[in-house]
Amino acid sequence: MLDISEPVVATAAVSAPVVPAVQLQTPPAATLPRQPIVIIGSGYAGYGLAQALRKADPKVEIRVLTQESGHLYSKPALSIGLAQGKSAAALSGETPLAIEKRLNIRVYPHCTVERIDSAAQRLHTNFGEMEYGQLVLASGAQPIRLPIEGDTAALLSVNNLHDYQRLRERLVGVRRVAILGDGLIGCEFANDLASSGFAVSVIGLGHWPMERLLPEEAGRQLQLALSELGVSWHLENTLQRIEPAEDGYRLSLADGQSVEADLVLSAVGLRPNLSLAETAGVAVGRGIQVDAQLQTSQPGIYALGDCIEIDGQLLPYLAPINQGIQALCKTLLGRPVKVSYPLMPVTVKTPAAPLCLLPPTVGVAGEWRCTLTADGLSAGYYDIEGALCGFVLLGRQAQLQRNTLLQSCQNAQRAVA
Numbered sequence: 001m002l003d004i005s006e007p008v009v010a011t012a013a014v015s016a017p018v019v020p021a022v023q024l025q026t027p028p029a030a031t032l033p034r035q036p037i038v039i040i041g042s043g044y045a046g047y048g049l050a051q052a053l054r055k056a057d058p059k060v061e062i063r064v065l066t067q068e069s070g071h072l073y074s075k076p077a078l079s080i081g082l083a084q085g086k087s088a089a090a091l092s093g094e095t096p097l098a099i100e101k102r103l104n105i106r107v108y109p110h111c112t113v114e115r116i117d118s119a120a121q122r123l124h125t126n127f128g129e130m131e132y133g134q135l136v137l138a139s140g141a142q143p144i145r146l147p148i149e150g151d152t153a154a155l156l157s158v159n160n161l162h163d164y165q166r167l168r169e170r171l172v173g174v175r176r177v178a179i180l181g182d183g184l185i186g187c188e189f190a191n192d193l194a195s196s197g198f199a200v201s202v203i204g205l206g207h208w209p210m211e212r213l214l215p216e217e218a219g220r221q222l223q224l225a226l227s228e229l230g231v232s233w234h235l236e237n238t239l240q241r242i243e244p245a246e247d248g249y250r251l252s253l254a255d256g257q258s259v260e261a262d263l264v265l266s267a268v269g270l271r272p273n274l275s276l277a278e279t280a281g282v283a284v285g286r287g288i289q290v291d292a293q294l295q296t297s298q299p300g301i302y303a304l305g306d307c308i309e310i311d312g313q314l315l316p317y318l319a320p321i322n323q324g325i326q327a328l329c330k331t332l333l334g335r336p337v338k339v340s341y342p343l344m345p346v347t348v349k350t351p352a353a354p355l356c357l358l359p360p361t362v363g364v365a366g367e368w369r370c371t372l373t374a375d376g377l378s379a380g381y382y383d384i385e386g387a388l389c390g391f392v393l394l395g396r397q398a399q400l401q402r403n404t405l406l407q408s409c410q411n412a413q414r415a416v417a
């Protein structure tokens with residue numbers, strides 16, 4: 001089998017590696033990193049880690065393998081790109097070749113890792129085999145597909161730049177878009193599509209949009225703000241069947257209603273990619289299970305980003321990935337560090353109703369208390385002892401309270417610890 005770590009393999013190979021000017025010394029107490037460090041995935045986690053590693057160590061050998069094209073892009077930009085008139089090309093940043101040069105790493109685009117032999121420390125890919133010293137699974141998550149009957153060609157989901165390009169292509173000549181999913185990503189796309197002139201219908205299980213994250217008052221205000229953009233709602237409902245109609249598709253809902261649409265965007269959540277990790281004998285649950293050092297159940301194999309499960313939780317946002325990158329970078333370079341997650345508010349990109357939230361920890365008993373503002377509301381989640389442990393801020397005026405409420409939550413958390 002071809003060993004793809006040999007330079008004969010044609011990828012975006014670097015002709016003249018650029019070595020950063022500042023040469024950091026490895027502290028004497030550190031164990032030397034086992035090389036090469038191989039990262040599977042070129043998303044925010046994969047490239048972010050490669051960049052942090054290179055900044056901390058100008059010499060360590062780093063390889064990034066990705067089944068995508070390897071271009072840098074911002075995934076959060078995908079759900080706000082239409083209203084900004086951005087094509088997929090406009091959202092695409094550095095090429096893999098430019099990244100190789102900037103970071104002095106090797107990137108293997110369109111390279112699918114099919115199997116990990118953890119005993120031999122070798123990867124089996126569609127290009128050949130590769131050895132690793134330490135391995136990081138930054139392999140992300142994929143859209144959940146509901147079992148919908150009929151003509152599922154009408155369905156698509158957007159989880160990477162290629163999907164976004166397909167969405168843009170499919171929207172040409174289209175007027176009516178149905179969104180399956182009333183959660184955070186579904187609402188962001190509803191805002192983006194409706195403000196770009198499409199007739200949007202949202203189909204979702206919740207009593208109100210983003211029911212799992214918002215108290216009813218906030219959910220209703222978000223619903224109203226998006227309705228004012230023209231969004232229509234089919235809540236407490238789901239899609240059962242898609243049939244071609246004379247013009248577009250007829251969507252049959254669980255309650256017997258039907259909706260006409262030209263395209264269906266599925267946004268019902270993501271599921272961590274587990275199958276590759278399983279080939280290595282790595283323990284998985286809902287995600288790839290990692291300890292506080294982001295190490296999997298197999299020594300020398302770590303995981304980061306949307307694919308992980310830590311303390312039983314999935315953390316599919318950028319802020320926890322940033323925390324993970326900082327800790328894992330040190331660990332891989334021989335100074336093991338535990339990751340710690342501060343309170344991390346999430347900004348929801350619904351310009352019709354600017355929204356920022358800090359969800360309370362799942363299972364904390366308490367209640368939401370809402371106060372109306374001039375253009376929205378501020379809601380706090382108080383536990384049974386009256387301590388603030390989460391919030392929702394909707395509307396421009398409420399955003400001004402973000403730092404104060406975050407500070408209160410941090411104080412309450414410190415008091416418990």
Ligand SMILES: Cc1cc2nc3c(=O)[nH]c(=O)nc-3n(C[C@H](O)[C@H](O)[C@H](O)COP(=O)(O)OP(=O)(O)OC[C@H]3O[C@@H](n4cnc5c(N)ncnc54)[C@H](O)[C@@H]3O)c2cc1C
Pocket residue numbers: 040041042043044045046065066067068075076077078079111112113114138139140141158159185273276304305306307315316317318319347349
């Ligand atoms: C539309 C949208 C909007 C979002 N908006 C926000 C936001 O506003 N704020 C926020 O905090 N978060 C947001 N998120 C979530 C955030 O973008 C993700 O948490 C983050 O981008 C995940 O990065 P990742 O590197 O873990 O995974 P990904 O970006 O999914 O990268 C996974 C990588 O693994 C590679 N891969 C997988 N399997 C293999 C294999 N077998 N072989 C080789 N390569 C493989 C893929 O090619 C890919 O490069 C949003 C998500 C979406 C979908």
